[in-house]
Amino acid sequence: MARLSLKTTNRSAALFLAIFGVAVAVFAPSYQVGLLTIVGIDTIVTLGLTMLLISGQISLGHASYMGIGAYCTAILARDLAMTPVLALVFGVAVASLACVVIGSLTMRLKGIFVPLATLSIGIAVPTAIVALDWLTGGASGFPNVPEFNLGPISSGGEGRDFAAFVWIVMLLLLLGCATLLNSRFGRAVSADAAHHDMALVFGSSIEYTRLTTFALSGALAGLGGALYAFQLNFLSVSPFSLAAGIHLLIAVVLGGIVHPFGAFLGVIAVTLIEAFLQNVVARSMGLSGAAEMMIFGVVLVAVLIKYPGGIWSVIARIWPEFTFPRSPATQATPAPAVPEVQPVHVEKAAKHFGGLKALDGVSLHIGKGEIIGLIGPNGAGKSTLFDLLCGLTIPTEGSVAILGQTASKNLTRLVRFGAARTFQHVKLIDHLTVLENVAFGAHVTEKTDLFRSMTGLDRAAETRIFDRAWDALRKTGLEELANAKTSTLSMGQARLVEIARALASNPTLLMLDEPAAGLRSGEKRLLADLLHELRGQGMSILLVEHDLEFVVSCVSRIYVLNRGTLLSSGTPQEVQNDPAVIEAYLGMSNA
Amino acid sequence: MDVFWFLLIDGIAWGAAYGIVALSIVLVHTVTRVVNIAQGEYATLGALGFYMALNVGGQVLTMAVCGAHLALAALTIGGNVLKKRRFLLAAEWNLGTALCLALAWVLVAATGGNYWAAALYAMVLAAAFAVIIFRLTVRPLMNASPLVLVVCSIGVFLTMSGLSLALFGAEPRPIAPVSNGGVMMGPVFVQYQSLLIALSSIGVMAALYVFSERTMTGRALRASAVNRDGAEICGIPVLWAGNLSFVLAAVFSALGGLLLAPMITASYDMGLTLGLKAFVGAAMGGLAEYPAAVIGVLLVGTIESFSAFSASSFRDVIVYTLIIPILIWRNAVKPPEDH
Numbered sequence: 001m002a003r004l005s006l007k008t009t010n011r012s013a014a015l016f017l018a019i020f021g022v023a024v025a026v027f028a029p030s031y032q033v034g035l036l037t038i039v040g041i042d043t044i045v046t047l048g049l050t051m052l053l054i055s056g057q058i059s060l061g062h063a064s065y066m067g068i069g070a071y072c073t074a075i076l077a078r079d080l081a082m083t084p085v086l087a088l089v090f091g092v093a094v095a096s097l098a099c100v101v102i103g104s105l106t107m108r109l110k111g112i113f114v115p116l117a118t119l120s121i122g123i124a125v126p127t128a129i130v131a132l133d134w135l136t137g138g139a140s141g142f143p144n145v146p147e148f149n150l151g152p153i154s155s156g157g158e159g160r161d162f163a164a165f166v167w168i169v170m171l172l173l174l175l176g177c178a179t180l181l182n183s184r185f186g187r188a189v190s191a192d193a194a195h196h197d198m199a200l201v202f203g204s205s206i207e208y209t210r211l212t213t214f215a216l217s218g219a220l221a222g223l224g225g226a227l228y229a230f231q232l233n234f235l236s237v238s239p240f241s242l243a244a245g246i247h248l249l250i251a252v253v254l255g256g257i258v259h260p261f262g263a264f265l266g267v268i269a270v271t272l273i274e275a276f277l278q279n280v281v282a283r284s285m286g287l288s289g290a291a292e293m294m295i296f297g298v299v300l301v302a303v304l305i306k307y308p309g310g311i312w313s314v315i316a317r318i319w320p321e322f323t324f325p326r327s328p329a330t331q332a333t334p335a336p337a338v339p340e341v342q343p344v345h346v347e348k349a350a351k352h353f354g355g356l357k358a359l360d361g362v363s364l365h366i367g368k369g370e371i372i373g374l375i376g377p378n379g380a381g382k383s384t385l386f387d388l389l390c391g392l393t394i395p396t397e398g399s400v401a402i403l404g405q406t407a408s409k410n411l412t413r414l415v416r417f418g419a420a421r422t423f424q425h426v427k428l429i430d431h432l433t434v435l436e437n438v439a440f441g442a443h444v445t446e447k448t449d450l451f452r453s454m455t456g457l458d459r460a461a462e463t464r465i466f467d468r469a470w471d472a473l474r475k476t477g478l479e480e481l482a483n484a485k486t487s488t489l490s491m492g493q494a495r496l497v498e499i500a501r502a503l504a505s506n507p508t509l510l511m512l513d514e515p516a517a518g519l520r521s522g523e524k525r526l527l528a529d530l531l532h533e534l535r536g537q538g539m540s541i542l543l544v545e546h547d548l549e550f551v552v553s554c555v556s557r558i559y560v561l562n563r564g565t566l567l568s569s570g571t572p573q574e575v576q577n578d579p580a581v582i583e584a585y586l587g588m589s590n591a
Numbered sequence: 592m593d594v595f596w597f598l599l600i601d602g603i604a605w606g607a608a609y610g611i612v613a614l615s616i617v618l619v620h621t622v623t624r625v626v627n628i629a630q631g632e633y634a635t636l637g638a639l640g641f642y643m644a645l646n647v648g649g650q651v652l653t654m655a656v657c658g659a660h661l662a663l664a665a666l667t668i669g670g671n672v673l674k675k676r677r678f679l680l681a682a683e684w685n686l687g688t689a690l691c692l693a694l695a696w697v698l699v700a701a702t703g704g705n706y707w708a709a710a711l712y713a714m715v716l717a718a719a720f721a722v723i724i725f726r727l728t729v730r731p732l733m734n735a736s737p738l739v740l741v742v743c744s745i746g747v748f749l750t751m752s753g754l755s756l757a758l759f760g761a762e763p764r765p766i767a768p769v770s771n772g773g774v775m776m777g778p779v780f781v782q783y784q785s786l787l788i789a790l791s792s793i794g795v796m797a798a799l800y801v802f803s804e805r806t807m808t809g810r811a812l813r814a815s816a817v818n819r820d821g822a823e824i825c826g827i828p829v830l831w832a833g834n835l836s837f838v839l840a841a842v843f844s845a846l847g848g849l850l851l852a853p854m855i856t857a858s859y860d861m862g863l864t865l866g867l868k869a870f871v872g873a874a875m876g877g878l879a880e881y882p883a884a885v886i887g888v889l890l891v892g893t894i895e896s897f898s899a900f901s902a903s904s905f906r907d908v909i910v911y912t913l914i915i916p917i918l919i920w921r922n923a924v925k926p927p928e929d930h
Contacts, residue, residue, distance in 0.1 A: 111927040113918045115741045120911040131904040293753030300746030305731045
């Protein structure tokens with residue numbers, strides 16, 4: 001029996017829930033219809049926060065953006081008599097903008113500063129809403145929000161059509177976010193959350209990824225708020241307070257921070273707990289406020305300690321994994337046009353850290369179709385030189401030109417001109433498959449946007465990206481492992497995945513940082529063959545390696561660094577017979 | 592001009608009250624990496640426990656807390672026996688706090704709710720809660736990311752706040768100050784209670800500063816924060832250090848809470864505002880430096896009292912928005928260490 005694909009499963013689940021929701025909206029008593037609307041709204045807001053947490057950010061005051069969206073929509077619709085739909089669009093836009101502005105301030109903060117900053121936002125915004133009483137009605141609330149009207153849908157009366165509308169919007173957004181996470185943008189989000197320096201090197205801008213996520217997250221919160229305003233006709237500040245933000249966080253943690261559907265599960269769980277407390281505990285014991293706080297507190301701690309994956313981790317066992325069909329294209333993607341310029345041109349480069357001269361007057365050239373080895377004892381300056389070549393640091397003196405580009409701090413740039421690298425400490429995205437990791441390497445070869453990624457209109461681009469990824473897997477002999485999780489790989493396999501990812505970016509210059517470390521001798525031979533084959537296609541390769549035997553078997557020329565200066569260079573034979581090299585390596589004069 | 596002095600002194604008095612909690616937050620964070628959102632709850636516990644002890648109540652609560660400690664100790668000892676480890680390993684905190692709490696309560700009962708006995712009892716009660724919370728929430732998450740620890744402390748905050756509400760009720764409790772009256776400082780009348788708070792704050796800060804900079808134990812505490820594995824290898828018992836920091840912080844916060852209570856009346860939700868404003872102040876020192884945290888809370892206190900005078904409804908907006916530029920500045924000058 002063929003297993004269902006992830007996409008089919010997601011869609012079937014959504015369709016099932018849509019039928020369920022519409023049935024409730026049509027047939028159920030009006031209390032349940034109201035509950036359906038509220039669950040839909042809460043899920044939309046929680047989804048925004050889930051997406052933020054998946055991207056590695058956090059917001060303790062996310063209810064604030066919901067409040068901004070709600071009050072904005074309500075003020076526009078009532079006091080400026082704007083069409084409800086237009087007011088809603090403005091409300092969403094303002095909430096999204098607020099999230100981006102605050103996000104741009106907090107995204108550079110490190111570690112514990114982020115929760116602290118968002119915590120104070122979560123207090124400051126509701127307090128400001130109360131303080132602006134001439135606009136918002138202050139503590140006495142904001143009554144008489146007009147009805148929502150869109151074609152036949154209206155929030156007036158029993159609101160059955162409105163409930164169905166909210167529910168369908170929620171499901172479309174859940175599906176959209178699920179699709180988004182398996183797209184080019186989703187991989188960039190995962191890469192940023194896992195290793196942001198790696199994301200930069202493959203041409204994904206951290207600012208773009210994070211701010212887009214903030215915009216999406218704020219828009220979802222604002223949409224929830226706007227719908228909430230129409231649903232209740234009356235606004236007060238309490239559903240947007242810090243306590244509400246903490247409730248959202250509880251729903252996210254309960255649902256699980258992996259799949260957007262977790263947001264829905266979390267909201268259902270929180271709603272059920274609340275209903276239980278109100279109907280059972282409060283009636284029998286009469287201390288609902290205290291009991292609610294304690295039970296949510298205990299549940300939150302218990303889930304964090306015992307079930308960090310939340311409810312989704314249970315469902316994930318039967319939910320299919322993301323797979324991309326094996327590419328039918330049998331011919332390799334064409335090798336990139338080899339540029340006219342010299343791939344690497346380093347002239348008398350120096351790098352000083354204060355008084356320490358990590359590099360001093362080093363010149364290094366790599367021609368087209370050449371494999372160059374860079375060796376040297378520990379502390380020789382290999383890593384500093386490698387960082388210069390990758391654009392991680394800029395030289396204190398001298399010039400560095402990679403594929404005709406002078407060194408600059410703009411890390412995302414080099415890969416566009418065809419320079420790709422691997423990392424000595426393997427930097428893969430653990431929860432993604434090998435194929436998806438390699439596909440991230442091809443990030444720079446396509447352009448997509450948020451809307452196309454959410455709606456699946458990026459199919460053509462995705463197919464081209466995965467063609468490249470399959471091709472890179474074929475070259476590195478990793479096809480069998482395509483759908484394995486990277487966390488299950490051996491060190492040697494992980495290093496090959498690093499190389500495959502670099503190849504997927506379609507480079508003309510490949511820079512490998514200790515690719516043979518941890519490889520068995522058979523694997524090393526295969527790697528050497530691969531490098532020779534790539535060179536045959538016109539690729540230039542730089543190898544930084546400790547394993548001298550491996551270097552000698554691959555390269556045409558070797559540069560030897562020692563104490564920040566160039567000790568020797570030439571063919572492997574020349575270098576091996578250079579007395580200076582022997583002294584540096586064996587630590588004695590030629591006796 | 593009198594108004595200026597009045598606002599300034601008022602601000603400093605409030606800043607000093609936030610200061611004691613802020614120092615507790617810094618202590619816990621430097622040793623355990625936990626950003627303890629629930630720290631203010633120990634102040635609540637201190638204030639309400641104090642009120643309870645003044646009226647010679649709380650037998651049931653004392654017995655329940657002691658019982659919980661004995662149960663945890665029994666579990667630990669049972670585990671030690673099964674795993675053939677040292678019998679009392681890691682159970683001494685539970686046994687010790689249960690004993691101290693029982694003794695403190697006996698003292699309260701014997702003196703008929705003496706002011707100082709009640710204060711002592713309130714602080715021991717807070718410490719007893721701290722030991723339980725450390726055992727149940729921080730120990731299992733020793734290797735978790737700081738973000739998980741923050742979210743966990745939010746859960747603890749909810750639980751403690753709900754527990755305070757269930758135990759002590761929602762109505763505010765009036766507590767008499769240590770002594771009525773005050774003293775004229777220049778043009779301004781300062782209550783004795785305010786002076787006491789300021790003195791305690793200075794005392795706590797001086798003690799913490801000397802302790803963490805000058806004594807071997809204090810250095811061990813700091814070492815276990817910077818590098819847990821390294822500290823473990825050097826023979827510093829990291830769990831013990833974490834426990835100690837939680838207990839000390841709880842005692843200080845409870846002291847702050849019970850000293851502040853006469854000025855605001857004690858209630859189950861007093862800890863939240865106290866804790867959050869302490870956080871704003873502590874952020875000034877990146878939750879890592881005692882002197883900077885004190886400057887931070889004094890700033891918070893004075894800004895609060897001046898903005899209450901000139902733009903009262905925006906007072907909290909100003910105070911809480913202030914943390915963003917502070918954090919951005921601090922992040923640029925001295926970012927938090929990645930653990």
